Amino acid sequence: MSSQLNYDVLVLNQNYEPLNICQARRAIILLFNGKAELVENGRGHISTTSTVIDLPSVIRLFYMVKKPIMRRKLTRREVFERDRYTCQYCGRQTRDLTLDHVMPRFKGGKHTWDNIVSACISCNHRKAARTPSEAGMKLHQIPAAPPLNPYHIFYHHLRSKQEWQKFIPASDKWLKGEFF
Ligand SMILES: [Zn+2]
Incomplete structure (x- = not known):
């Protein structure tokens, strides 16, 4: 059961804006403590001896969190x-x-x-x-830091988690490769 809880869950702010990504284990605790609601299941259920637990793919917090500033890591x-x-x-x-x-x-x-x-x-x-x-070689373009997109960290998950797409702005563009 514990390895089942190691996948990524999309956390939405109270206003449905994508906020961050957490592990399913943490998401389930937030649900249990009444801090968040289940928005998309996407993974089915697991049964414990006493109860059936939804495996969340998207949750929404019941309170607003100030969004951290996202920085692009140079990797x-x-x-x-x-x-x-x-x-x-x-x-x-x-x-x-x-x-x-x-x-x-x-x-x-x-x-x-x-x-x-x-x-x-x-x-x-x-x-x-x-x-x-x-x-004697020429660069195709002058390199520069890529533009900051606050939803950047979510894009890499879009192909494997279709149920996230409607919550992430411009995900259709990203999937079509229109911006990196
Ligand atoms: Zn080359």
Whole structure:
């Protein structure tokens, strides 16, 4: 039963705005304590000796929580998504990507959004520890921090959790790949 409670649950604010994601175990406690209501089940039930418990997929809090400011973490996946899984040197779309420091680190290049791009393995080999101009390579676009979208953290769940889609603004756009 405990592993059944390890999946992600969407938590809506009192006004139905997506707030965060928690583990099912925590969501069930919120339901039990009367802090939240079940909005979407999505996972069926589990029976204990005395009762049947809904396995929530979406819950809504009965009180308003001030939304934390979301910051984009600089991770491999975030960079690949910003670049739409496209090598920024040859333009090939692939899942076999590496992170490239445009200005190499040992030349003082920083590990920041505007100095990191996705590069396919062969472009990364070709460029090696050189700047694009030293390597005779051109960037497809100037890298920058991706725009902040407050619903960003929810998008990665949309394909596996269809019942979340109606609560997350612009999820149809995200699913169509219209923005990363
Ligand atoms: Zn490439």
